[in-house]
Amino acid sequence: MTAIDTDGLTKRFGEDVLAVDELDLTIEEGEVFGFLGPNGAGKSTTINMLLDLTRPTSGSATVLGHDIRAESQQIRERIGVLPEGYDLYDRLTGRKHLEFAIRAKDVDDDPDRLLDRVGLDPEDGDRDVGGYSKGMQQRLALGMALAGDPDLLILDEPSSGLDPTGISEVQEIVRAEADRGTAVFFSSHILGEVEAVCDRIGVLNEGRLVAEGTIDDLQREFAGDAKLDLTLEPTPDGVVGSLPDVEGVSGATVEDGFVRVRCADSRAKARAINHVEAAGATVADIQVEDYSLEDIFTALTSDDVEPPADGDDAAADAAPERAEVEA
Amino acid sequence: MTNRTVTVARKDFEDAVQSKMLWSLIGLLVFIVGLIYFAVWWNVDSPEAIDIVGPASAIMQLLVPLVALIAGYLSIVGERQSGSIKVLLSLPPNRRDVVFGKLLGRSGVIVSAVLAAFLALVLLSLAVFQELPIVDFLGIAGASILTGTAFVGIAVGVSAMVSSRGKAMAGVIGLYLVFLLFWDLLTAGIYRLLEGELPAPDPSGQWEAWYVFLQWLNPIEAYAVLTDAVLGESFGAFTISIFAPQNVSDSDIIAGEVPAYLSDPVAIPILLVWFLLPVVLGYLRFRTADLG
Incomplete structure (x- = not known):
């Protein structure tokens, strides 16, 4: 069964803004997929559609075989999500948050195990979240996502607010989850992060998928x-x-x-x-x-930077698509 | 109602119990009850415990709706604006669980606040008069709880319906003013539409039953109907009445035979409708809202 399958998924805001344009994506079970794109590319809008927080203008999608509109409930029972731009409950302790996630998912899990898993001390767990740093909040939210060992993790910019240690811890957690067979949908605007953990990458720019494949594929196809x-x-x-x-x-x-x-x-x-x-x-x-993946990413996702290879593959492939989006 | 609804309600209540605002509201209720108590004790010649009940009930009529609206108006839109709703809705609870869980959680808050105020009243009564008009107290506490939860329903409904804190605040303040000041104008307008003239009593000073019922639909009037029934007196409501009779709980003002829909217990289902209807309407709006 596929973890995520989108078919022409499109989201318009009003007349002018095309946030996600005919997105076709397939993420297999157990796969770690990097969803890469600059801020504003439509990554979060895509994720919000998968979670039924935002409704698609057209197209459809399934998550773990369930339709995102009709069967959102079944989806959310089996996934763990670290949303973007979220907030926690300042007056509740970390442990209360985890207990809430466990109860809401109706699973048998241990808050202490989850605290340990995301690198929070038991004492931190007894403190109100209002006193947490951004990094601690991010760890706690990740802990809530991990409750009940979900079949799919959707992580939207999981490294934001984390220091380098925290970032590598997140990457370790993602790898460990992947080893257990959990599919991971990892959204980020930083190539290095995605490169470090993902089997496959999709590059989103201005709502369109401009490249997709393994890191080697992308290097071969676009680096020239x-x-x-x-x-x-x-x-x-x-x-x-x-x-x-x-x-x-x-x-x-x-x-x-x-x-x-x-x-x-x-x-x-x-x-x-x-x-x-x-x-x-x-x-x-x-x-x-030499052309690093970074150069490729920059070429695929920017309008004003000259493509690295003189009129080579990367630019040639990416440019017409961008032109269409702008038009 | 599902387990998920209860889980949301429980978390919401736990969150609210930690809130300074809740405790200041409870403190305000208790303080004002105490103030009334001593004002009566000071001013009435040879006061008895029962003398307190009327004024206490009257002040509850204004305060309980206000406290309930404050306790509820941010319940959903607050989470929507902060982004915590994304965490909530990424978990299995769905939007219906969130709306009705909030209704239950915040109802728990207002019930706790009202019970705290009445506990203060009971203790003061025992301390000062060594007696306790228990039936009156329970009746008024019950009416306060029904009215409090009705206004929580109104606030949660508004909170589910709007997309910003400001709109939620404007919505609940507007509704409070409608109930307190403009219900009379509203019902007079309806009367005029139906009867072609402004409402007025007949020569014997009596009013048409259906028009009196329209006054009862105002949750603040419904509270007064209930408390007047408990106390066996006619204090009426503090609402502004230019056209309508001042005291709509008095059956003597009704022309002809008093219809069944104007028997005092009808105020209970009226308050229950206010508890549920706004939330259902709010949910229908919230169900399709874009929360990205």
Whole structure:
């Protein structure tokens, strides 16, 4: 059974704002899916639709096989949610919050186990939440989500308000849950977080899914060739022409004072250098331009930043979609 | 009603019990009851415990609705604006559980507040007069609880219906003023629409029964009908009446035979309707509200 399946899910606010545009997503059971996008991309709106807090304008979706509109109750009995922009009850203790979550889910769980799980001391559990820091509130809310071992965790920006230790703890919890077979839908605007824990990533920009796949897929599909600029002394005859024969090198050109080698995979760079040295050249200077996933993400989700690869895949694939959204 | 409704109600009550506002409201009720007590004791020649009951009941008529409205008006919209409703509705409770859980939780609050005020009244009565008009006290406490929960229903209904705290406050203040000041104008308007003239008594000073019933529909009047029945006197309500008779609990003002719908116990179902109807209307609105 699929954890989440959306079909043309669309949300309009008024006439002008298209928050989510024909979203088609499938997240398998046990999968950790990173839902990546800048603030305002429509991530929370999507999650709010899955939780029946906001109703779709069109399209449909199921969570754990249940329709999000007709069977929201059954969905919420089996999932754990860390919402975005939430608030807790200042006058109640942490433990009361967890007891409430346990009772509301009608499960048999132990508040102390949950406190421990999210790194809160038992003494913290006895304090009013009004005195909690943002990070502690976030841990407690995560603890409420974990109550009763849900089949699916929906985490909306779970790292907001957390310090680096807290962030890595959240990531550990997500990994542990994934190992237990829990599917995780992890929304974030920070690539690094998603990269660290997710099997698969979907990139959302201005309401549209602009890329989807494993990290390797995305790298392959969007990163394009790395550029290796070599200053050679001297440049032996025929060496530039023979470079494309090296495995992984997709092209080589003579530029103003250097040779530009395009490498389709990163190991090809070393082979290219070995090749020119074998041909009798001395490499006087090396400049490498590599495209990290971060560059890809930036290219996919921004309007004014130049895409990294000169008119390469990333920009070519992403740009027309953005143009449509704007129009 | 489901377990989930009870779970929401319980959490809401626990939350409210920690609230300073609740305790100041209870303190206010108890303080004013005590004040009335000593004012009567000071001013009445050779006072008895029973002399206290009328004034205490009268002041409850204004205070209990006010306290109930304050206790309830943020119940739902407050969570909606802070975002805690997202946590609540991500858990299994659905919107109906939230609305009716809030109704129960806040009703628990107002019942506690009224009981605290009456406990103070009982203790004062025993201390000062060494006697306790128990039937009168219980009757008025019962009427206060019914009226208090009716106004909680009104407040929770408003809270479910609106999208901001400001609107909720405007809504409950507006309704309180309608019940206190404008019910008379409203019912006079209805009378004029139906009869083509403004309401007036017949030559013997009596009124048409259905028009008197319209006054009874005002929850503050319904409270007065109940307490007057308990006390066997006609204190009436503190509402402003330009057209309507001042004391609608007095059956002598009704022309002809007194119909069954104007027997005193009818005030109880009237208050129960106020307890439930606004919440049902509020829920119908809240059910489809966008809470993202």
